[in-house]
Amino acid sequence: MNITPMLPLPILIPVLGVALALVVWQVIRHRGTRLAREWSLRLLMLLLLAAVALRPGVGGTEPGPAAEGGLEVYFVVDTTSSMAAEDFGDEGSPRLSGVRADISALAQTLAGAEFALITFDSSAVQRMPLTSDLSALRSAVTVLTQEVTNYSAGSSIDASTELLTRVLADAEEAHPDRPRVVYYFGDGEQTVATEPGSFAALEPSIDGGAVLGYGTEEGGRMLSYDGYADMYSESTYIQDFTTTPPTDAISRIDETRLQSIADQLGVSYEHRDSGQGVDSLVRGIEFETPDVTTETGTAPTELYWILVIPLLALLVREWIGLARALRETRGVE
Template structure:
């Protein structure tokens, strides 16, 4: 027999202990008193909860076959949100970040059923969304994602999310050792930090891709997302002019080599399938039939349901007895 718990083992074990301790206390305090029926009812409730906890362990027996789905994986989107991602040189005059939004949601659609996490970095790295199977939450997070405001920009490193990404992947790998992790890094490669970028760690990374946005000619950036906002000005030049951000593909290719994943320059003209086809195909396609298992949790859940029927039946019986007693009472 095998188990595939839907909750961590410690949580289920703690719930078991609490339920048994409460039931033991309730039965002990009512034993030998006129309230022996409540003690029996408490025991019934305990049995139903225990059966549900056993069902949460998802017991099963080896047997049959199952389709090994490509969606059984963790997907980490690492997105550059520095000011340069507002540069208007993606697919004509769109911002680089708008291209990231399209590609992230396209990847999520192709890998429906996977768990997704969103990590962003500019002056600092942060987890915008922890691992979740809710694609709607990812869409909301990407829709509200904006480039860093220029007044708060203090320079960014292209590998600013390296340590945070490493920690999150390691934690997930420890909890689910056999679950592959894919990393999709999206940025323009422009390093504005005074320090040299630290290498990206490829530990536990099974696949993914580095997605590059922007052009070598570069593009201007608006100070904010407001329609009437002005463009960022170049303060390093003696001649007043708009600042231009240029993509650094060499830097992006270096990150791809460090993560051991392919690099894809995203211009808005190539379909997402072209990029996904290079992102470690073995990890992204179905692996065919594999050994399956016969689920037994439903038997435990059914038994819990039948025991729980004691409650409504008991109340129905009490209601009928009360009505019968009222009908037998002599009228005044």
């Protein structure tokens, strides 16, 4: 038997404790009267509700233990609209499709490491903290999407530096002896008026990695994104309103800027295309690989739904009683 509380226990226990105390007091107060029976049933409802809130279950196995103590890998991904440009691979796929494939391949090659995912467009967000759970990383990468087109405020290739600096500093303070590598995924396109800042301050905090570039000099069109991508979304391309009439906007890779980022970080730069391996991206990265358990965890069989049945029956009885009381009150008036 195990429990998976719907709320943290430090919150759940005091709330339930106060409610139980009040109901028990009412039972004692009306002892020997008809109301004592009513409050006893309410006490039973509260106990059932408490049991449901604890979500009891049986069986299930925990996933294999996460590997710790080895390499820390930070994936930094550009999710600005330009990463939706359809010039990746022979089939003209969006650049982000190449990013997803490369992150997956790197994670498999570096199995046993811990991975973190940071994305940036108008602002930077840590999508996933350090974890060695490859399934969690896979889920996070699968849902990577470009920014919502209407919210786009231009792109800057250095938008992740402040967050990445803070994350690396915290990691170094927690585990000073661990090696850390950073992989930067982007197209180098700088559309804001200001020049990007430098990544050089991060170089002492990392032990390797790479800058990976996506896109072509010819460029590609970018589908707009409304944040939903459902049957009601329109498949239209982002427009360039600097021309008359407006035309489909074209995004082109800027490898000069990407090479500059690589130089500042002290890592290599590599242009990426479909079908490429990742051996060159992990060359020279050495770390002690902990034992990694690949056993897949299974969810426990939850039992709380069984308790919901009598709870609902008691609630229906309570509602009927309340409806009768209200009707009688109106009759008196």
